[in-house]
Amino acid sequence: MVLINVFCAETGRNYDFKADENALTRHVIADMKEMIMHRDHIRFDEEGRYFMLAFPGSGKTLDAEKTLAENGIGAGDALILV
Numbered sequence: 001m002v003l004i005n006v007f008c009a010e011t012g013r014n015y016d017f018k019a020d021e022n023a024l025t026r027h028v029i030a031d032m033k034e035m036i037m038h039r040d041h042i043r044f045d046e047e048g049r050y051f052m053l054a055f056p057g058s059g060k061t062l063d064a065e066k067t068l069a070e071n072g073i074g075a076g077d078a079l080i081l082v
Helices: 025-040
Strands: 002-008 013-019 053-055 078-081
Touching: 002 025, 013 025, 025 053, 025 078
Parallel strands: 002 078
Antiparallel strands: 002 013, 053 078
16 A cells, blocks of 8 residues: 555645555546545546556656556656546
């Protein structure tokens, strides 16, 4: 498990998120969306919406079919959910 900081562009807020670095990034994204919706009592417009994680330190978006570790993400990293 790693603790990462995630800025959600949709809400304009930062969240601390504990994630399994061996989980596929697409599963981590789904967990993040669920946690944000539950915590902030909001609904994302799901129809046709594709969320992705960006790593501002490298200027790249993470490959959803790789794990966080395979994408080079570790404890303390900051990501952007867009």
